[in-house]
Amino acid sequence: MISELQDIATRAHIDTIHPNALPWPEAFDDAERDFLSRLAFGEPGHEEKAVVYITKELAQLAEIEKHVTGVLSIVLSELQREPATGLNAGHTLHHALSCFAAEELHHANMFYLYVRLLSGRDFKYPENLYAQRVGLYQSDESPWVKLAALCCSAYIGESVITVFERRCRALDPEQRFFFTQLLVAHGLDEARHIKVDHFVFDHVIPALNSAEQRRMRQILHATEDLNTELAIRFAAYAKDFFSCDYTGGNRANEIQMQLTAAFRELVFGGEIIRKVDDAMNDEHRQLLAAFCSETRVHGAVA
Numbered sequence: 001m002i003s004e005l006q007d008i009a010t011r012a013h014i015d016t017i018h019p020n021a022l023p024w025p026e027a028f029d030d031a032e033r034d035f036l037s038r039l040a041f042g043e044p045g046h047e048e049k050a051v052v053y054i055t056k057e058l059a060q061l062a063e064i065e066k067h068v069t070g071v072l073s074i075v076l077s078e079l080q081r082e083p084a085t086g087l088n089a090g091h092t093l094h095h096a097l098s099c100f101a102a103e104e105l106h107h108a109n110m111f112y113l114y115v116r117l118l119s120g121r122d123f124k125y126p127e128n129l130y131a132q133r134v135g136l137y138q139s140d141e142s143p144w145v146k147l148a149a150l151c152c153s154a155y156i157g158e159s160v161i162t163v164f165e166r167r168c169r170a171l172d173p174e175q176r177f178f179f180t181q182l183l184v185a186h187g188l189d190e191a192r193h194i195k196v197d198h199f200v201f202d203h204v205i206p207a208l209n210s211a212e213q214r215r216m217r218q219i220l221h222a223t224e225d226l227n228t229e230l231a232i233r234f235a236a237y238a239k240d241f242f243s244c245d246y247t248g249g250n251r252a253n254e255i256q257m258q259l260t261a262a263f264r265e266l267v268f269g270g271e272i273i274r275k276v277d278d279a280m281n282d283e284h285r286q287l288l289a290a291f292c293s294e295t296r297v298h299g300a301v302a
């Protein structure tokens, strides 16, 4: 079991791209904005709305990622007081979670760099509910319960952004556009995060007793409620900040909301926590295929 976790992190220094290593331009040209319009609206001509949409989404995702880093730091610190047996023996789990946490902070930085360059504005939402979202994890609860709740929550956003990465790859197979390069770079780390989430689903959650599983779900649902509230606030803030309603005709925005709701239901709507690809039905796969030309969310691109 430990060796499975060890394998996940083995190439973490190779299969990764530091934000500095991306080929940042001085400014984005019309071709990048045209690509974003096609990505979101399925056609050119909606560049301004597409820029506002992507700016809002990536800035919001950056806030979610910073929360993952914050909570994983709490979990890492609290695991030190747990018995050093099983999964908690040695340094393997500590290493895997430390890589995860550090990578998410790099992503938040990378996404904010992108949206500030793309929009030409210093876009950041001050009321990001950080204290409340981290507060859910500042309790006497077992760190195993906290780790399980966090991975379930992170998994939804990670699955949705993976679908968007796949749509970028389908529309831009040569990866000419910076946005594709950004999501592909992000996806190198995310592939490991998904493996850690799956590991937690397979080995950590089943080891929780029923009271712990109940508390895990309480923290998870409270996290998801605050993330939903964050998304609503971010949308209102972005529309006001840019004086632009990016939603009309924005197919990507609609599909993103559909996928988020569907993935939540598939992953934690039932008695046991399930992996998204195991839980999807043909209807979900058709929705996915129409959007990103793939019938799987995770795993190798066909």
Ligand SMILES: [Fe+2]
Pocket (backbone or CB within 6 Å): 065, 103, 104, 107, 186, 190
């Ligand atoms: Fe990330």
Ligand SMILES: [Fe+2]
Pocket (backbone or CB within 6 Å): 104, 154, 158, 189, 190, 193
């Ligand atoms: Fe991640």
